[in-house]
Amino acid sequence: EAGVTQSPTHLIKTRGQQATLRCSPISGHTSVYWYQQALGLGLQFLLWYDEGEERNRGNFPPRFSGRQFPNYSSELNVNALELEDSALYLCASTLTRGYTFGSGTRLTVV
């Protein structure tokens, strides 16, 4: 079966711009989690989507947002990019409690 797919692999944006990251979960998985892995900060929980609804969000400002589509794929939007938003953004999908991660999107803000 296909794994969790994230696109793009790399993204370079200018400070103040908006970034859109995409995630396609494993077929049949209804939950999608987003994590940020910034240098020196570890893996921080960002957002949880399940059945099309945002269920929980981590301690991030509102300019981090997203949505989940009817096919359970998900999009993470980061508005008004700041230099410290540079990080690897990881998406994971799960049906019950088996979390499978994608390879991530490396976002660089210059």
Add this chain to the structure above:
Amino acid sequence: AQSVTQPDIHITVSEGASLELRCNYSYGATPYLFWYVQSPGQGLQLLLKYFSGDTLVQGIKGFEAEFKRSQSSFNLRKPSVHWSDAAEYFCAVGGGATNKLIFGTGTLLAVQP
């Protein structure tokens, strides 16, 4: 509050030697516990997980972990390390209403020839 502690930031072992990576957690109920491995610039690969039952869990790549409730630990072990095991290892705890995973800060493993 839920938390995961990986006390060793960096470990170096010789190829062929045994390995143990430590993980301690703080969690109010029965935790779901995971070990993931990450190669540079890559995503996370699941090595093994514990939900319930036998406290000794076997994973991929010859890894195993033992859940010890009395010590709030879930240490990862491998009897003989290969050079390809060099990577960063993350312990995580999940469960509760949000189902989100909380990760430790990771242990970077270097393997000497």
